Amino acid sequence: MVAQQIRIDNGKRAREGKHQRSVHSTPKEDTVAINDIGRKHNDIDYKKGIIWDRCDEGRETGHRYIAIYAHEMSRMQEIVLLRLARFGDSLWLRTLDGKDHLWPQYAWADEHHFHQLQALLPCLQHRRPKRVLILGGGDFLAAWRATMVKSVEHAKIADWDPRLSELVLKHQPWVEATGTHKRVEWGEPVDVRKFLPRNQDEQWDVIIGDLTDLTAMNTLVPDFAEHVFRILKPGGVFSTQAGSLSVAPGSTHGLRDGIAALKKAFRVGTKNGGRVEVLWWPIESFSYPQAFVQAWKEQRMLPACPTAQTIWRRCSVTELKSDRPFLNAEIAARAFAVPLEFQRWLGLAS
The missing domain is CATH 2.30.140.10 (Spermidine synthase, tetramerisation domain)
Incomplete structure:
Protein backbone atom coordinates (compact mmCIF):
# COMPACT_ATOMS: atom_id res chain seq x y z
CA MET A 1 0.00 0.00 0.00
CA TRP A 108 15.97 25.88 3.98
CA ALA A 109 14.89 24.43 7.32
CA ASP A 110 17.43 21.59 7.32
CA GLU A 111 19.82 22.08 4.39
CA HIS A 112 22.54 23.19 6.84
CA HIS A 113 22.74 19.69 8.34
CA PHE A 114 22.97 18.15 4.88
CA HIS A 115 25.65 20.42 3.41
CA GLN A 116 27.73 20.86 6.53
CA LEU A 117 28.17 17.09 6.83
CA GLN A 118 28.65 16.69 3.09
CA ALA A 119 31.10 19.57 2.50
CA LEU A 120 32.23 21.43 5.63
CA LEU A 121 33.12 18.44 7.82
CA PRO A 122 35.49 16.76 5.30
CA CYS A 123 37.21 20.10 4.71
CA LEU A 124 37.77 20.38 8.48
CA GLN A 125 39.04 16.80 8.70
CA HIS A 126 41.52 17.48 5.88
CA ARG A 127 44.76 18.95 7.20
CA ARG A 128 44.85 21.94 4.84
CA PRO A 129 42.49 21.83 1.85
CA LYS A 130 43.20 24.37 -0.86
CA ARG A 131 41.46 23.03 -3.97
CA VAL A 132 37.90 21.69 -3.85
CA LEU A 133 36.00 20.13 -6.75
CA ILE A 134 32.21 19.89 -6.49
CA LEU A 135 30.53 17.42 -8.83
CA GLY A 136 27.13 18.99 -9.42
CA GLY A 137 26.36 21.58 -6.78
CA GLY A 138 24.78 24.20 -9.04
CA ASP A 139 22.74 25.49 -6.09
CA PHE A 140 25.98 26.79 -4.46
CA LEU A 141 25.23 25.21 -1.07
CA ALA A 142 28.17 22.77 -1.06
CA ALA A 143 30.49 25.56 -2.24
CA TRP A 144 29.15 27.81 0.51
CA ARG A 145 30.16 25.29 3.18
CA ALA A 146 33.53 24.41 1.62
CA THR A 147 34.60 28.06 1.41
CA MET A 148 33.80 28.56 5.08
CA VAL A 149 37.21 26.97 5.64
CA LYS A 150 39.78 29.74 5.30
CA SER A 151 42.51 27.62 3.70
CA VAL A 152 40.31 26.81 0.66
CA GLU A 153 41.65 28.91 -2.22
CA HIS A 154 39.58 27.56 -5.10
CA ALA A 155 36.23 25.75 -5.28
CA LYS A 156 35.13 24.62 -8.74
CA ILE A 157 31.46 23.80 -9.34
CA ALA A 158 31.28 21.18 -12.11
CA ASP A 159 27.59 21.39 -12.96
CA TRP A 160 25.99 20.87 -16.36
CA ASP A 161 23.29 23.54 -16.08
CA PRO A 162 24.29 27.20 -15.51
CA ARG A 163 20.63 28.18 -15.79
CA LEU A 164 19.95 26.44 -12.48
CA SER A 165 22.65 28.54 -10.81
CA GLU A 166 21.24 31.74 -12.31
CA LEU A 167 17.75 31.00 -11.02
CA VAL A 168 19.00 30.11 -7.54
CA LEU A 169 20.96 33.36 -7.34
CA LYS A 170 17.90 35.31 -8.44
CA HIS A 171 15.36 33.73 -6.12
CA GLN A 172 17.43 32.57 -3.12
CA PRO A 173 19.29 35.70 -1.98
CA TRP A 174 20.98 33.89 0.90
CA VAL A 175 23.42 32.22 -1.56
CA GLU A 176 24.33 35.41 -3.41
CA ALA A 177 27.60 35.90 -1.51
CA THR A 178 28.79 32.43 -2.55
CA GLY A 179 27.84 32.90 -6.20
CA THR A 180 29.90 36.08 -6.39
CA HIS A 181 32.81 34.85 -4.26
CA LYS A 182 36.17 35.21 -5.95
CA ARG A 183 37.22 31.73 -4.73
CA VAL A 184 34.24 30.02 -6.39
CA GLU A 185 34.39 29.07 -10.09
CA TRP A 186 31.12 28.39 -11.90
CA GLY A 187 29.18 29.25 -15.04
CA GLU A 188 30.77 26.97 -17.63
CA PRO A 189 28.62 23.89 -18.34
CA VAL A 190 30.46 20.75 -17.21
CA ASP A 191 29.22 17.26 -18.03
CA VAL A 192 30.74 15.07 -15.33
CA ARG A 193 30.36 12.01 -17.57
CA LYS A 194 33.01 13.51 -19.86
CA PHE A 195 34.90 15.65 -17.35
CA LEU A 196 36.06 12.88 -15.03
CA PRO A 197 37.52 10.47 -17.62
CA ARG A 198 39.32 13.35 -19.38
CA ASN A 199 40.64 15.03 -16.23
CA GLN A 200 44.20 13.78 -15.98
CA ASP A 201 46.35 16.60 -14.66
CA GLU A 202 44.43 18.56 -12.03
CA GLN A 203 44.76 17.36 -8.49
CA TRP A 204 42.19 18.11 -5.79
CA ASP A 205 42.36 18.04 -2.01
CA VAL A 206 38.61 17.51 -1.56
CA ILE A 207 36.03 16.24 -4.06
CA ILE A 208 32.38 16.62 -3.10
CA GLY A 209 29.73 14.49 -4.77
CA ASP A 210 26.46 16.41 -5.11
CA LEU A 211 24.95 14.55 -8.05
CA THR A 212 22.99 11.45 -7.11
CA ASP A 213 23.47 8.23 -5.15
CA LEU A 214 26.55 6.05 -5.55
CA THR A 215 24.81 3.41 -7.63
CA ALA A 216 23.67 5.96 -10.21
CA MET A 217 27.09 7.62 -10.31
CA ASN A 218 28.78 4.31 -11.09
CA THR A 219 26.21 3.74 -13.84
CA LEU A 220 26.55 7.22 -15.34
CA VAL A 221 30.36 7.15 -15.30
CA PRO A 222 32.01 3.75 -15.74
CA ASP A 223 34.85 3.35 -13.22
CA PHE A 224 33.59 6.44 -11.40
CA ALA A 225 35.38 5.59 -8.14
CA GLU A 226 38.69 4.98 -9.94
CA HIS A 227 38.46 8.35 -11.71
CA VAL A 228 37.84 10.14 -8.40
CA PHE A 229 40.72 8.32 -6.75
CA ARG A 230 43.08 9.26 -9.60
CA ILE A 231 42.51 13.02 -9.40
CA LEU A 232 42.64 13.25 -5.60
CA LYS A 233 45.89 14.28 -3.98
CA PRO A 234 47.41 11.92 -1.39
CA GLY A 235 45.60 12.56 1.87
CA GLY A 236 42.57 13.86 -0.03
CA VAL A 237 38.95 12.91 0.52
CA PHE A 238 35.90 12.23 -1.61
CA SER A 239 32.72 13.10 0.32
CA THR A 240 29.32 12.45 -1.20
CA GLN A 241 25.64 12.33 -0.39
CA ALA A 242 24.59 8.74 -0.90
CA GLY A 243 20.82 8.59 -0.80
CA SER A 244 18.72 7.27 2.07
CA LEU A 245 19.96 5.09 4.89
CA SER A 246 16.93 2.86 4.76
CA VAL A 247 15.73 -0.58 5.75
CA ALA A 248 14.27 -0.89 2.23
CA PRO A 249 16.31 -3.63 0.46
CA GLY A 250 16.74 -1.62 -2.75
CA SER A 251 18.30 1.34 -0.93
CA THR A 252 20.53 -0.86 1.23
CA HIS A 253 21.85 -2.96 -1.67
CA GLY A 254 22.59 0.07 -3.83
CA LEU A 255 24.51 1.83 -1.05
CA ARG A 256 26.40 -1.36 -0.19
CA ASP A 257 27.50 -1.83 -3.80
CA GLY A 258 28.63 1.80 -4.03
CA ILE A 259 30.67 1.47 -0.84
CA ALA A 260 32.27 -1.73 -2.14
CA ALA A 261 33.36 0.08 -5.32
CA LEU A 262 34.92 2.88 -3.27
CA LYS A 263 36.72 0.45 -0.96
CA LYS A 264 38.23 -1.27 -3.97
CA ALA A 265 39.25 1.97 -5.72
CA PHE A 266 40.73 3.49 -2.55
CA ARG A 267 42.74 0.32 -1.76
CA VAL A 268 41.14 -0.15 1.64
CA GLY A 269 42.88 -2.89 3.62
CA THR A 270 46.18 -2.63 1.75
CA LYS A 271 49.47 -1.06 2.81
CA ASN A 272 49.07 2.74 2.63
CA GLY A 273 45.47 2.14 1.61
CA GLY A 274 42.61 4.49 2.30
CA ARG A 275 39.51 4.44 4.43
CA VAL A 276 35.78 4.51 3.72
CA GLU A 277 33.24 5.65 6.30
CA VAL A 278 29.49 6.23 6.38
CA LEU A 279 27.69 9.06 8.14
CA TRP A 280 23.99 9.72 8.53
CA TRP A 281 21.58 12.41 9.66
CA PRO A 282 17.77 12.73 9.69
CA ILE A 283 16.70 15.20 7.00
CA GLU A 284 13.07 15.85 7.82
CA SER A 285 12.24 17.60 4.54
CA PHE A 286 13.36 14.43 2.70
CA SER A 287 11.33 12.19 5.07
CA TYR A 288 14.29 9.87 5.70
CA PRO A 289 17.76 9.63 7.27
CA GLN A 290 20.33 10.79 4.71
CA ALA A 291 23.50 8.76 4.16
CA PHE A 292 26.89 10.31 3.40
CA VAL A 293 30.08 8.50 2.46
CA GLN A 294 33.69 9.61 2.90
CA ALA A 295 36.54 7.91 1.02
CA TRP A 296 40.07 8.93 2.04
CA LYS A 297 43.15 8.51 -0.14
CA GLU A 298 45.57 7.35 2.55
CA GLN A 299 44.68 7.84 6.19
CA ARG A 300 46.01 11.29 7.00
CA MET A 301 42.76 12.81 8.20
CA LEU A 302 42.31 14.79 11.38
CA PRO A 303 39.86 13.60 14.08
CA ALA A 304 36.32 13.18 12.85
CA CYS A 305 34.87 15.44 15.54
CA PRO A 306 36.50 18.88 15.31
CA THR A 307 36.78 20.79 18.57
CA ALA A 308 35.29 24.26 19.02
CA GLN A 309 38.82 25.66 19.03
CA THR A 310 39.56 24.01 15.66
CA ILE A 311 36.36 25.33 14.13
CA TRP A 312 36.99 28.90 15.32
CA ARG A 313 40.59 28.80 14.12
CA ARG A 314 39.91 27.37 10.67
CA CYS A 315 36.52 28.80 9.69
CA SER A 316 35.25 32.23 8.72
CA VAL A 317 34.36 34.26 11.79
CA THR A 318 31.58 35.97 9.84
CA GLU A 319 29.91 32.61 9.21
CA LEU A 320 30.41 31.49 12.79
CA LYS A 321 28.64 34.61 14.06
CA SER A 322 25.71 34.33 11.64
CA ASP A 323 22.29 33.16 12.79
CA ARG A 324 22.57 29.88 10.83
CA PRO A 325 23.11 26.76 13.02
CA PHE A 326 26.73 25.64 12.74
CA LEU A 327 28.48 22.27 12.77
CA ASN A 328 29.95 21.18 16.11
CA ALA A 329 31.68 18.15 17.62
CA GLU A 330 28.43 16.74 19.04
CA ILE A 331 26.73 16.75 15.62
CA ALA A 332 29.79 15.13 14.00
CA ALA A 333 29.95 12.41 16.66
CA ARG A 334 26.28 11.57 16.20
CA ALA A 335 26.65 11.55 12.40
CA PHE A 336 29.41 8.93 12.55
CA ALA A 337 27.41 6.76 14.98
CA VAL A 338 25.77 4.59 12.33
CA PRO A 339 23.85 1.72 14.03
CA LEU A 340 25.71 -1.59 13.96
CA GLU A 341 22.79 -3.21 12.13
CA PHE A 342 23.30 -0.87 9.17
CA GLN A 343 27.08 -1.23 9.30
CA ARG A 344 26.69 -4.98 8.87
CA TRP A 345 24.23 -4.61 6.01
CA LEU A 346 26.65 -2.24 4.26
CA GLY A 347 29.69 -4.49 4.70
CA LEU A 348 31.41 -2.14 7.16
CA ALA A 349 31.26 -4.44 10.20
CA SER A 350 31.18 -8.17 10.81
Whole structure:
Protein backbone atom coordinates (compact mmCIF):
# COMPACT_ATOMS: atom_id res chain seq x y z
CA MET A 1 0.00 0.00 0.00
CA VAL A 2 1.30 3.43 -0.87
CA ALA A 3 1.61 5.57 2.23
CA GLN A 4 0.45 9.09 1.50
CA GLN A 5 1.52 11.77 3.94
CA ILE A 6 0.47 15.40 3.47
CA ARG A 7 2.47 17.74 5.67
CA ILE A 8 0.57 20.93 6.45
CA ASP A 9 1.62 23.66 8.85
CA ASN A 10 -0.85 26.48 9.38
CA GLY A 11 1.04 27.89 12.33
CA LYS A 12 4.69 28.68 12.75
CA ARG A 13 6.99 27.89 9.85
CA ALA A 14 10.39 26.22 10.18
CA ARG A 15 13.19 28.43 11.40
CA GLU A 16 14.37 30.72 8.62
CA GLY A 17 17.36 33.04 8.28
CA LYS A 18 17.32 36.78 7.96
CA HIS A 19 17.68 36.56 4.17
CA GLN A 20 14.39 34.70 3.65
CA ARG A 21 11.88 36.27 1.28
CA SER A 22 8.99 38.08 2.90
CA VAL A 23 6.64 38.67 -0.05
CA HIS A 24 4.91 35.65 -1.59
CA SER A 25 2.17 34.94 -4.02
CA THR A 26 -0.49 32.34 -3.36
CA PRO A 27 -0.58 28.99 -5.18
CA LYS A 28 -3.60 30.19 -7.18
CA GLU A 29 -1.65 33.16 -8.52
CA ASP A 30 1.24 30.92 -9.50
CA THR A 31 -0.91 28.61 -11.62
CA VAL A 32 -1.06 30.91 -14.64
CA ALA A 33 2.71 31.26 -14.85
CA ILE A 34 3.34 27.57 -14.34
CA ASN A 35 0.84 26.54 -17.01
CA ASP A 36 2.90 28.50 -19.54
CA ILE A 37 5.25 25.50 -19.60
CA GLY A 38 2.52 23.76 -21.53
CA ARG A 39 2.51 20.35 -19.84
CA LYS A 40 0.30 18.71 -17.31
CA HIS A 41 2.31 18.11 -14.16
CA ASN A 42 1.71 14.96 -12.16
CA ASP A 43 3.79 16.08 -9.17
CA ILE A 44 2.22 19.50 -8.55
CA ASP A 45 -1.42 19.97 -7.58
CA TYR A 46 -1.92 23.64 -8.38
CA LYS A 47 -5.48 23.82 -7.02
CA LYS A 48 -4.54 22.44 -3.59
CA GLY A 49 -1.06 23.95 -3.54
CA ILE A 50 0.76 20.64 -2.98
CA ILE A 51 3.98 19.31 -4.51
CA TRP A 52 4.51 15.56 -4.31
CA ASP A 53 7.76 13.78 -3.48
CA ARG A 54 7.63 10.37 -5.21
CA CYS A 55 11.35 9.60 -5.15
CA ASP A 56 11.14 6.65 -2.78
CA GLU A 57 9.60 3.48 -4.09
CA GLY A 58 6.38 2.66 -2.27
CA ARG A 59 5.92 6.07 -0.67
CA GLU A 60 4.49 9.45 -1.62
CA THR A 61 4.89 12.58 0.51
CA GLY A 62 2.92 15.74 -0.16
CA HIS A 63 4.27 19.17 0.80
CA ARG A 64 1.97 22.17 0.87
CA TYR A 65 3.59 25.21 -0.74
CA ILE A 66 3.00 28.93 -0.29
CA ALA A 67 4.53 30.26 -3.50
CA ILE A 68 6.41 29.18 -6.59
CA TYR A 69 9.23 31.56 -7.46
CA ALA A 70 10.35 29.93 -10.71
CA HIS A 71 9.32 26.94 -12.81
CA GLU A 72 11.32 26.51 -15.96
CA MET A 73 12.57 23.99 -18.48
CA SER A 74 16.26 24.51 -19.14
CA ARG A 75 18.16 22.59 -21.80
CA MET A 76 19.04 19.93 -19.25
CA GLN A 77 16.24 19.70 -16.70
CA GLU A 78 13.02 20.97 -15.21
CA ILE A 79 13.65 23.42 -12.37
CA VAL A 80 11.19 24.37 -9.63
CA LEU A 81 12.03 26.91 -6.92
CA LEU A 82 9.30 27.39 -4.36
CA ARG A 83 8.54 28.03 -0.72
CA LEU A 84 7.18 25.14 1.31
CA ALA A 85 4.77 25.92 4.15
CA ARG A 86 6.70 23.72 6.59
CA PHE A 87 10.31 23.88 5.42
CA GLY A 88 10.82 27.22 3.65
CA ASP A 89 12.65 27.85 0.37
CA SER A 90 13.20 24.65 -1.62
CA LEU A 91 14.57 23.40 -4.96
CA TRP A 92 13.19 20.50 -6.99
CA LEU A 93 14.63 19.07 -10.24
CA ARG A 94 13.68 16.57 -12.92
CA THR A 95 16.28 15.62 -15.51
CA LEU A 96 14.81 15.50 -18.99
CA ASP A 97 16.25 12.05 -19.65
CA GLY A 98 15.33 10.67 -16.24
CA LYS A 99 12.21 9.47 -14.44
CA ASP A 100 9.07 11.50 -14.87
CA HIS A 101 8.94 13.05 -11.42
CA LEU A 102 10.54 15.87 -9.46
CA TRP A 103 13.30 15.25 -6.94
CA PRO A 104 13.68 17.54 -3.89
CA GLN A 105 17.21 18.93 -3.62
CA TYR A 106 17.07 20.95 -0.42
CA ALA A 107 14.83 22.91 1.94
CA TRP A 108 15.97 25.88 3.98
CA ALA A 109 14.89 24.43 7.32
CA ASP A 110 17.43 21.59 7.32
CA GLU A 111 19.82 22.08 4.39
CA HIS A 112 22.54 23.19 6.84
CA HIS A 113 22.74 19.69 8.34
CA PHE A 114 22.97 18.15 4.88
CA HIS A 115 25.65 20.42 3.41
CA GLN A 116 27.73 20.86 6.53
CA LEU A 117 28.17 17.09 6.83
CA GLN A 118 28.65 16.69 3.09
CA ALA A 119 31.10 19.57 2.50
CA LEU A 120 32.23 21.43 5.63
CA LEU A 121 33.12 18.44 7.82
CA PRO A 122 35.49 16.76 5.30
CA CYS A 123 37.21 20.10 4.71
CA LEU A 124 37.77 20.38 8.48
CA GLN A 125 39.04 16.80 8.70
CA HIS A 126 41.52 17.48 5.88
CA ARG A 127 44.76 18.95 7.20
CA ARG A 128 44.85 21.94 4.84
CA PRO A 129 42.49 21.83 1.85
CA LYS A 130 43.20 24.37 -0.86
CA ARG A 131 41.46 23.03 -3.97
CA VAL A 132 37.90 21.69 -3.85
CA LEU A 133 36.00 20.13 -6.75
CA ILE A 134 32.21 19.89 -6.49
CA LEU A 135 30.53 17.42 -8.83
CA GLY A 136 27.13 18.99 -9.42
CA GLY A 137 26.36 21.58 -6.78
CA GLY A 138 24.78 24.20 -9.04
CA ASP A 139 22.74 25.49 -6.09
CA PHE A 140 25.98 26.79 -4.46
CA LEU A 141 25.23 25.21 -1.07
CA ALA A 142 28.17 22.77 -1.06
CA ALA A 143 30.49 25.56 -2.24
CA TRP A 144 29.15 27.81 0.51
CA ARG A 145 30.16 25.29 3.18
CA ALA A 146 33.53 24.41 1.62
CA THR A 147 34.60 28.06 1.41
CA MET A 148 33.80 28.56 5.08
CA VAL A 149 37.21 26.97 5.64
CA LYS A 150 39.78 29.74 5.30
CA SER A 151 42.51 27.62 3.70
CA VAL A 152 40.31 26.81 0.66
CA GLU A 153 41.65 28.91 -2.22
CA HIS A 154 39.58 27.56 -5.10
CA ALA A 155 36.23 25.75 -5.28
CA LYS A 156 35.13 24.62 -8.74
CA ILE A 157 31.46 23.80 -9.34
CA ALA A 158 31.28 21.18 -12.11
CA ASP A 159 27.59 21.39 -12.96
CA TRP A 160 25.99 20.87 -16.36
CA ASP A 161 23.29 23.54 -16.08
CA PRO A 162 24.29 27.20 -15.51
CA ARG A 163 20.63 28.18 -15.79
CA LEU A 164 19.95 26.44 -12.48
CA SER A 165 22.65 28.54 -10.81
CA GLU A 166 21.24 31.74 -12.31
CA LEU A 167 17.75 31.00 -11.02
CA VAL A 168 19.00 30.11 -7.54
CA LEU A 169 20.96 33.36 -7.34
CA LYS A 170 17.90 35.31 -8.44
CA HIS A 171 15.36 33.73 -6.12
CA GLN A 172 17.43 32.57 -3.12
CA PRO A 173 19.29 35.70 -1.98
CA TRP A 174 20.98 33.89 0.90
CA VAL A 175 23.42 32.22 -1.56
CA GLU A 176 24.33 35.41 -3.41
CA ALA A 177 27.60 35.90 -1.51
CA THR A 178 28.79 32.43 -2.55
CA GLY A 179 27.84 32.90 -6.20
CA THR A 180 29.90 36.08 -6.39
CA HIS A 181 32.81 34.85 -4.26
CA LYS A 182 36.17 35.21 -5.95
CA ARG A 183 37.22 31.73 -4.73
CA VAL A 184 34.24 30.02 -6.39
CA GLU A 185 34.39 29.07 -10.09
CA TRP A 186 31.12 28.39 -11.90
CA GLY A 187 29.18 29.25 -15.04
CA GLU A 188 30.77 26.97 -17.63
CA PRO A 189 28.62 23.89 -18.34
CA VAL A 190 30.46 20.75 -17.21
CA ASP A 191 29.22 17.26 -18.03
CA VAL A 192 30.74 15.07 -15.33
CA ARG A 193 30.36 12.01 -17.57
CA LYS A 194 33.01 13.51 -19.86
CA PHE A 195 34.90 15.65 -17.35
CA LEU A 196 36.06 12.88 -15.03
CA PRO A 197 37.52 10.47 -17.62
CA ARG A 198 39.32 13.35 -19.38
CA ASN A 199 40.64 15.03 -16.23
CA GLN A 200 44.20 13.78 -15.98
CA ASP A 201 46.35 16.60 -14.66
CA GLU A 202 44.43 18.56 -12.03
CA GLN A 203 44.76 17.36 -8.49
CA TRP A 204 42.19 18.11 -5.79
CA ASP A 205 42.36 18.04 -2.01
CA VAL A 206 38.61 17.51 -1.56
CA ILE A 207 36.03 16.24 -4.06
CA ILE A 208 32.38 16.62 -3.10
CA GLY A 209 29.73 14.49 -4.77
CA ASP A 210 26.46 16.41 -5.11
CA LEU A 211 24.95 14.55 -8.05
CA THR A 212 22.99 11.45 -7.11
CA ASP A 213 23.47 8.23 -5.15
CA LEU A 214 26.55 6.05 -5.55
CA THR A 215 24.81 3.41 -7.63
CA ALA A 216 23.67 5.96 -10.21
CA MET A 217 27.09 7.62 -10.31
CA ASN A 218 28.78 4.31 -11.09
CA THR A 219 26.21 3.74 -13.84
CA LEU A 220 26.55 7.22 -15.34
CA VAL A 221 30.36 7.15 -15.30
CA PRO A 222 32.01 3.75 -15.74
CA ASP A 223 34.85 3.35 -13.22
CA PHE A 224 33.59 6.44 -11.40
CA ALA A 225 35.38 5.59 -8.14
CA GLU A 226 38.69 4.98 -9.94
CA HIS A 227 38.46 8.35 -11.71
CA VAL A 228 37.84 10.14 -8.40
CA PHE A 229 40.72 8.32 -6.75
CA ARG A 230 43.08 9.26 -9.60
CA ILE A 231 42.51 13.02 -9.40
CA LEU A 232 42.64 13.25 -5.60
CA LYS A 233 45.89 14.28 -3.98
CA PRO A 234 47.41 11.92 -1.39
CA GLY A 235 45.60 12.56 1.87
CA GLY A 236 42.57 13.86 -0.03
CA VAL A 237 38.95 12.91 0.52
CA PHE A 238 35.90 12.23 -1.61
CA SER A 239 32.72 13.10 0.32
CA THR A 240 29.32 12.45 -1.20
CA GLN A 241 25.64 12.33 -0.39
CA ALA A 242 24.59 8.74 -0.90
CA GLY A 243 20.82 8.59 -0.80
CA SER A 244 18.72 7.27 2.07
CA LEU A 245 19.96 5.09 4.89
CA SER A 246 16.93 2.86 4.76
CA VAL A 247 15.73 -0.58 5.75
CA ALA A 248 14.27 -0.89 2.23
CA PRO A 249 16.31 -3.63 0.46
CA GLY A 250 16.74 -1.62 -2.75
CA SER A 251 18.30 1.34 -0.93
CA THR A 252 20.53 -0.86 1.23
CA HIS A 253 21.85 -2.96 -1.67
CA GLY A 254 22.59 0.07 -3.83
CA LEU A 255 24.51 1.83 -1.05
CA ARG A 256 26.40 -1.36 -0.19
CA ASP A 257 27.50 -1.83 -3.80
CA GLY A 258 28.63 1.80 -4.03
CA ILE A 259 30.67 1.47 -0.84
CA ALA A 260 32.27 -1.73 -2.14
CA ALA A 261 33.36 0.08 -5.32
CA LEU A 262 34.92 2.88 -3.27
CA LYS A 263 36.72 0.45 -0.96
CA LYS A 264 38.23 -1.27 -3.97
CA ALA A 265 39.25 1.97 -5.72
CA PHE A 266 40.73 3.49 -2.55
CA ARG A 267 42.74 0.32 -1.76
CA VAL A 268 41.14 -0.15 1.64
CA GLY A 269 42.88 -2.89 3.62
CA THR A 270 46.18 -2.63 1.75
CA LYS A 271 49.47 -1.06 2.81
CA ASN A 272 49.07 2.74 2.63
CA GLY A 273 45.47 2.14 1.61
CA GLY A 274 42.61 4.49 2.30
CA ARG A 275 39.51 4.44 4.43
CA VAL A 276 35.78 4.51 3.72
CA GLU A 277 33.24 5.65 6.30
CA VAL A 278 29.49 6.23 6.38
CA LEU A 279 27.69 9.06 8.14
CA TRP A 280 23.99 9.72 8.53
CA TRP A 281 21.58 12.41 9.66
CA PRO A 282 17.77 12.73 9.69
CA ILE A 283 16.70 15.20 7.00
CA GLU A 284 13.07 15.85 7.82
CA SER A 285 12.24 17.60 4.54
CA PHE A 286 13.36 14.43 2.70
CA SER A 287 11.33 12.19 5.07
CA TYR A 288 14.29 9.87 5.70
CA PRO A 289 17.76 9.63 7.27
CA GLN A 290 20.33 10.79 4.71
CA ALA A 291 23.50 8.76 4.16
CA PHE A 292 26.89 10.31 3.40
CA VAL A 293 30.08 8.50 2.46
CA GLN A 294 33.69 9.61 2.90
CA ALA A 295 36.54 7.91 1.02
CA TRP A 296 40.07 8.93 2.04
CA LYS A 297 43.15 8.51 -0.14
CA GLU A 298 45.57 7.35 2.55
CA GLN A 299 44.68 7.84 6.19
CA ARG A 300 46.01 11.29 7.00
CA MET A 301 42.76 12.81 8.20
CA LEU A 302 42.31 14.79 11.38
CA PRO A 303 39.86 13.60 14.08
CA ALA A 304 36.32 13.18 12.85
CA CYS A 305 34.87 15.44 15.54
CA PRO A 306 36.50 18.88 15.31
CA THR A 307 36.78 20.79 18.57
CA ALA A 308 35.29 24.26 19.02
CA GLN A 309 38.82 25.66 19.03
CA THR A 310 39.56 24.01 15.66
CA ILE A 311 36.36 25.33 14.13
CA TRP A 312 36.99 28.90 15.32
CA ARG A 313 40.59 28.80 14.12
CA ARG A 314 39.91 27.37 10.67
CA CYS A 315 36.52 28.80 9.69
CA SER A 316 35.25 32.23 8.72
CA VAL A 317 34.36 34.26 11.79
CA THR A 318 31.58 35.97 9.84
CA GLU A 319 29.91 32.61 9.21
CA LEU A 320 30.41 31.49 12.79
CA LYS A 321 28.64 34.61 14.06
CA SER A 322 25.71 34.33 11.64
CA ASP A 323 22.29 33.16 12.79
CA ARG A 324 22.57 29.88 10.83
CA PRO A 325 23.11 26.76 13.02
CA PHE A 326 26.73 25.64 12.74
CA LEU A 327 28.48 22.27 12.77
CA ASN A 328 29.95 21.18 16.11
CA ALA A 329 31.68 18.15 17.62
CA GLU A 330 28.43 16.74 19.04
CA ILE A 331 26.73 16.75 15.62
CA ALA A 332 29.79 15.13 14.00
CA ALA A 333 29.95 12.41 16.66
CA ARG A 334 26.28 11.57 16.20
CA ALA A 335 26.65 11.55 12.40
CA PHE A 336 29.41 8.93 12.55
CA ALA A 337 27.41 6.76 14.98
CA VAL A 338 25.77 4.59 12.33
CA PRO A 339 23.85 1.72 14.03
CA LEU A 340 25.71 -1.59 13.96
CA GLU A 341 22.79 -3.21 12.13
CA PHE A 342 23.30 -0.87 9.17
CA GLN A 343 27.08 -1.23 9.30
CA ARG A 344 26.69 -4.98 8.87
CA TRP A 345 24.23 -4.61 6.01
CA LEU A 346 26.65 -2.24 4.26
CA GLY A 347 29.69 -4.49 4.70
CA LEU A 348 31.41 -2.14 7.16
CA ALA A 349 31.26 -4.44 10.20
CA SER A 350 31.18 -8.17 10.81
